[in-house]
Amino acid sequence: MHPTRRRFTTLLSTLLATAAATLLPNATWAQAPDWAKVRVGVEGNYPPFSKLGTDGKLSGFDIDIALAVCARIRAECTLVQQEWDGMMPALGAKKFDMIVASMTITDERRKAAEFSDPYYDVPSRWVARAGAFKDHSPASFKGRKIIVLRNSPRAKHVAEQYKDSEVLLVNKETDVYLELAAGRGDIGFGSSVVSSEAFLKRPEGKGFAQVGATVRLNGGGGGVGIAFRKTDTALRDKVNAALKAIKADGTYKKLADTYFDFDVSGGQ
Amino acid sequence: MLHGYGPAILGGLWATLGVAAASLALACVFGLLGAVAKLSGVRALRWAAEVYTTLIRGLPELVLMLAIFYGGQTLLNSLAERHGWALIEIPPLAAGVGTIGFIFGAYLTETFRGAILAIPRGQAEAALACGMRRGQVLRRIVLPQMVRHAIPGFANNWLVMVKATALVSIIGLDDMVHRANLASAATREPFTFYMLIAGLYLAITTVSILALSRLEKRFSLGVRAVTF
């Protein structure tokens, strides 16, 4: 073979082999209708419910609940980390079978997914520079910029109640505090637990404080639940039974007590 | 200075280069197929190739990536369900490579098409007169000569593609930008890490330009340069 052609052929075959190797799907997932194997979508960036350690291991309340439920339904669970922004699309694309990522149950979300019974419910908190605002009424925040997670019940609450304020929508909850610390907004509106764990208790949260009392939002039943595809009602029912079981036998309380010194179940 | 995230960023560099190289291979395949289709005598093929290039070049790369990434997986899922196949899950890396390869295949189609058209018609005519079949003409006469004409456009597309791989971090791939995102969030020093990866991209660009100009010189041996 002509030397240039040989070189060309070798180069081309190597490139094609590389392409083939990366493109061939590596795992075919035979769907077990009896749900012996379940993949669970988690966020990994919502402390203390979900965090990714420097060793690459996922931990947190959401993770513990997911594993406890899986043990109850006798399924082999794989945790799949997913950015919050793409959580629902990933569920739809069957990257996992259920979402355990502190997803609040809302009517809008119910249009696209099925939810389990709520597994915790904590109030929301307004955070701003200490002493900047005396309360969190719409009048106090008139003309200011509120930072809140997009497509969430909190965002809806802000859009409805705080019409005189500017709104900055971010893609994940931790960005609320990031943008607040960077001075890109005046007030942040987020989960009471996460704002405390991920921000107020940390060095970057120095000089910031809660504004007014914590707020409980309603709508869609309230609380956070586990999300499923609309077709997977069987799995949803199994998980509901498991949730009832772990609450009844004290597993839930044991897990919650390792993270919180107050009641997160929201009376459910 | 890098708070220990240096190795993580370098790992991301490796991933970026891998994605770019694999995408290039795939894009070349799509590009050649597209170019041959656009120049073929079959009207349906010409039309299909035209739709392909117009669609891709009329939309932002980010939108194409999102659409192909999400839509592609959904399409595959519904196909699998309808035919009762086992569910195929495409690993994110493969999805990213497939997407970028598909997108830049359209740009390379135009490059290769222009390069094939730049070859004097006499070459193909003489080959046919010698009794070669169409396939042989393509393989032995057209493609080797096309390479020389395609290099400038190819080089340009490669440089654009390397920069476009930065967008795969948005569909969740673990590349250099994603590593920089993680490092910035952990250390609260975004400037350091984003400047670092900017420097790494610049290095990739520089090395590519040097290598490609050598390649151009190599393939232009024996061709008399135009003097003004």
Added chain:
Amino acid sequence: MIDWAVVTESLPAFAGGLRVCLGLLAISLATGLLLSVPLAVARVSRHRPLAGAVWVYTYVFRGTPLLVQLFVVYHGFAQFPALRESMLWPLLREAWFCAWLAFALNTTAYTTEIFAGALRATPHGEVEAARAYGLQGWRLYIRILLPSAWRRALPQYGNEVVGLMHATAIASTVTLVDITRVARDVYANSLLASEAFGTAALLYFTLTFTLVGGFKLLEWRFLRHLRPQRPTPAHAH
């Protein structure tokens, strides 16, 4: 097949996204065009250090991804307390300002190279003739060189404008609610990829073809000397 309800409900949001996209495109383009002319002149000047400095600028901004440039401006600048307390901060903390800054710097670099290339390609006869008429300095540029270069640069510049419009989609990564962000929101809420991304695609297509059409018109006017001529019958005077 297609859930038209989702599409019609999302149209107001898409309209807002379109406004953001066009606004960002307009201000970035205007800045780019304004800055690139003097920079291109500097890039082709005989004064080596000046030309070299501009080369470094264009090399860096064309050799790095726009996404990374945007992140350096938006996330990176916020890292420095000095900047956060400066007078610039009320502007620098706004997402649209950061996006404008990054996009303007990026498109200026590309446009500078396009115009510099067009200037370099000026037929020498034009310059000789102009000098013969006594034109020099800035008059030479404004009356002869720049209009001539503009004509040559037009096709490539058209490509750059379309490319910039496509690049505005990247602004969606820093909280700006443009067409791409609206599409992603619609998809996240409805899980209907065709409806969400199809509408966005349609909008971008329309914009692309409008811009391409606009530039074809400009080329028709400015490059009319290159239009195919019909042979005119010889006049008998």
